[in-house]
Amino acid sequence: MRPPPLSLERFASLADTYGGTIGRWPEADRAAAQVLAEESAIARAKLAEADALDAVLDRSRVAAPSAELRQRLLASAPKPRAIRDPASTRSRLLRWLSGLGAIGVLTSGALAGAAVVAMSGPTHVDADSVAGLYEQANVLDSAGAET
């Protein structure tokens, strides 16, 4: 279907504004402009004039980005999110539970001992013995971690 016609005046104005490539003109005007360019020598001359200025503008050159800049950008980019290995997660959980079990055994032993002490004499909590308890638990936990 033939698009609604474009006046020569509007065509010239578009060429002066957007340059000599009809593909870079507003989308709504392109089809009609193409038809006019095929039919009118004046339109073609106007297009060539705009094209000549485009060609001059294209002679402005800029340097390509350096490889160093690309490297800097890559280094600063978001890092991949860690993907957890299910097997590794399972073994970590087992280690943690075994450590917890060891603490539980030690803690219940300590509590039983404390109950005996409480029943047999004055109440007294020895800070060193509590620290020692946690130290043992940590040793057991570390041993589990290494296996």
Place this chain on the structure above:
Amino acid sequence: MRRVAAGDPAAIQALIARKLPRVCALATRMLGDAAEAEDVAQEAFLRVWRQAPKWRSGEAKFDTWLHRVSLNLCYDRLRRRREQPFAEPPDQIDPALGADVELEMTQTSNQVQAALFELPARQRDAILMHHYQELSNIDAAAVLGVSVDALESLLARGRRALRARLQGLQS
């Protein structure tokens, strides 16, 4: 952008390959200094990385947003130094060309850049966005924060001035 935010190396490399040359070209033409243009590009991409997790497709075109960020960064620098840019030609050398040809091309390039920089700032910005960055009229108007009619007026006046200044280079 979701893949970029997740740190997907392929998505990040593709984004850099596609957008970095455009950001550098814009900044070089705005500032006339390739090294400073690279600083602008680096800052623009740091903002991309920060923005990536929050980006919602459909709210704004990424390309338009990136151009606006880059343009603003260039203006920050121009305001800071307040001196005439393009003091030195861009340092692009093609070793395959002879010295005379290279010199002539550099001189022509400098003439065009000087003519661009002599334009009123808004006219120059409009030409940079539409001609060099190849944005559509709607996107270029969005980057500059003006209507399409206003963009057309800026482009037409800018091109008219450039045609007069660069008459000697037109065949």
